[in-house]
Amino acid sequence: MRLSEAIRLGATLRPQAFGNYFKDGGSCALGAATEALGFRSDEYAVQIYAALIDKFDDVYCPGCPDCGQSFRNLRMISHFNDDHRWTRERIADWVELHEPQPLPEFECLTPEQQEALNAI
Numbered sequence: 001m002r003l004s005e006a007i008r009l010g011a012t013l014r015p016q017a018f019g020n021y022f023k024d025g026g027s028c029a030l031g032a033a034t035e036a037l038g039f040r041s042d043e044y045a046v047q048i049y050a051a052l053i054d055k056f057d058d059v060y061c062p063g064c065p066d067c068g069q070s071f072r073n074l075r076m077i078s079h080f081n082d083d084h085r086w087t088r089e090r091i092a093d094w095v096e097l098h099e100p101q102p103l104p105e106f107e108c109l110t111p112e113q114q115e116a117l118n119a120i
Protein backbone atom coordinates (compact mmCIF):
# COMPACT_ATOMS: atom_id res chain seq x y z
CA MET A 1 0.00 0.00 0.00
CA ARG A 2 1.25 3.46 -0.80
CA LEU A 3 1.33 6.02 1.99
CA SER A 4 -1.09 8.21 0.02
CA GLU A 5 -3.51 5.30 -0.25
CA ALA A 6 -3.23 4.61 3.46
CA ILE A 7 -4.02 8.24 4.28
CA ARG A 8 -7.05 8.23 1.95
CA LEU A 9 -8.35 4.94 3.29
CA GLY A 10 -7.89 5.94 6.91
CA ALA A 11 -9.56 9.30 6.25
CA THR A 12 -12.78 7.46 5.47
CA LEU A 13 -12.85 5.95 8.96
CA ARG A 14 -12.93 9.05 11.19
CA PRO A 15 -13.17 12.83 11.05
CA GLN A 16 -9.91 14.76 10.97
CA ALA A 17 -8.00 15.57 14.14
CA PHE A 18 -5.09 17.90 14.76
CA GLY A 19 -2.05 17.62 16.99
CA ASN A 20 -2.30 13.91 17.72
CA TYR A 21 -2.60 10.69 15.77
CA PHE A 22 -5.99 10.12 17.35
CA LYS A 23 -7.92 12.76 19.26
CA ASP A 24 -11.56 13.30 20.13
CA GLY A 25 -12.64 10.42 17.92
CA GLY A 26 -10.72 11.70 14.92
CA SER A 27 -7.36 11.02 13.30
CA CYS A 28 -4.69 13.20 11.74
CA ALA A 29 -3.24 12.29 8.35
CA LEU A 30 -0.62 10.02 9.90
CA GLY A 31 -3.13 8.56 12.33
CA ALA A 32 -5.37 7.80 9.37
CA ALA A 33 -2.50 6.07 7.62
CA THR A 34 -1.57 4.01 10.64
CA GLU A 35 -5.19 3.01 11.19
CA ALA A 36 -5.46 1.94 7.56
CA LEU A 37 -2.35 -0.16 8.13
CA GLY A 38 -4.07 -1.87 11.04
CA PHE A 39 -2.94 0.08 14.09
CA ARG A 40 -5.70 1.68 16.10
CA SER A 41 -4.13 3.23 19.13
CA ASP A 42 -1.84 6.17 19.68
CA GLU A 43 -0.49 4.29 22.70
CA TYR A 44 2.09 3.03 20.23
CA ALA A 45 2.48 6.31 18.38
CA VAL A 46 6.20 6.56 19.05
CA GLN A 47 6.88 3.08 17.74
CA ILE A 48 4.53 3.51 14.81
CA TYR A 49 6.08 6.84 13.95
CA ALA A 50 9.56 5.39 14.11
CA ALA A 51 8.46 2.52 11.92
CA LEU A 52 6.89 4.85 9.39
CA ILE A 53 10.01 7.00 9.35
CA ASP A 54 11.99 3.89 8.61
CA LYS A 55 9.57 2.77 5.93
CA PHE A 56 9.12 6.09 4.22
CA ASP A 57 12.57 7.50 4.82
CA ASP A 58 13.20 7.97 1.12
CA VAL A 59 10.08 10.00 0.46
CA TYR A 60 11.23 13.20 -1.17
CA CYS A 61 9.92 16.31 0.53
CA PRO A 62 10.32 19.62 -1.28
CA GLY A 63 9.43 22.83 0.53
CA CYS A 64 5.91 23.48 1.73
CA PRO A 65 3.87 25.04 -1.10
CA ASP A 66 2.07 27.29 1.39
CA CYS A 67 4.91 28.71 3.45
CA GLY A 68 8.16 27.41 1.95
CA GLN A 69 9.37 25.65 5.08
CA SER A 70 11.07 22.35 4.49
CA PHE A 71 10.82 19.32 6.72
CA ARG A 72 12.08 15.82 6.45
CA ASN A 73 9.86 12.92 5.63
CA LEU A 74 6.74 12.56 7.71
CA ARG A 75 7.16 15.85 9.49
CA MET A 76 5.95 17.57 6.33
CA ILE A 77 2.70 15.63 6.59
CA SER A 78 2.22 16.70 10.19
CA HIS A 79 3.00 20.26 9.12
CA PHE A 80 0.25 20.21 6.50
CA ASN A 81 -2.22 18.60 8.89
CA ASP A 82 -1.53 20.62 12.02
CA ASP A 83 -0.10 23.95 10.84
CA HIS A 84 -2.09 24.50 7.65
CA ARG A 85 -5.07 22.24 8.42
CA TRP A 86 -5.02 20.72 4.97
CA THR A 87 -7.61 18.01 4.53
CA ARG A 88 -6.23 14.51 4.64
CA GLU A 89 -7.34 14.04 1.04
CA ARG A 90 -5.29 17.07 -0.02
CA ILE A 91 -2.34 15.76 1.94
CA ALA A 92 -2.72 12.38 0.22
CA ASP A 93 -2.75 14.13 -3.15
CA TRP A 94 0.51 15.85 -2.26
CA VAL A 95 2.08 12.67 -0.96
CA GLU A 96 1.05 10.86 -4.13
CA LEU A 97 2.92 13.41 -6.22
CA HIS A 98 6.11 12.88 -4.23
CA GLU A 99 6.21 9.26 -3.16
CA PRO A 100 8.67 7.63 -5.51
CA GLN A 101 7.47 4.06 -5.78
CA PRO A 102 4.73 1.75 -4.64
CA LEU A 103 5.76 0.87 -1.14
CA PRO A 104 6.17 -2.63 0.19
CA GLU A 105 3.90 -4.03 2.84
CA PHE A 106 4.27 -2.65 6.32
CA GLU A 107 6.76 -5.01 7.89
CA CYS A 108 9.41 -2.88 9.48
CA LEU A 109 8.46 -3.34 13.10
CA THR A 110 10.66 -5.32 15.41
CA PRO A 111 9.11 -8.61 16.56
CA GLU A 112 8.52 -7.04 19.97
CA GLN A 113 6.73 -4.05 18.49
CA GLN A 114 4.67 -6.24 16.21
CA GLU A 115 3.64 -8.43 19.13
CA ALA A 116 2.64 -5.40 21.16
CA LEU A 117 0.67 -3.93 18.30
CA ASN A 118 -1.06 -7.20 17.62
CA ALA A 119 -2.31 -7.13 21.20
CA ILE A 120 -4.25 -3.90 20.70
Ligand SMILES: [Zn+2]
Pocket: 064, 065, 066, 067, 068, 069, 079, 083, 084
Ligand atom coordinates in the same frame (compact mmCIF):
# COMPACT_ATOMS: atom_id res chain seq x y z
ZN1 LIG B 1 3.89 25.29 5.42
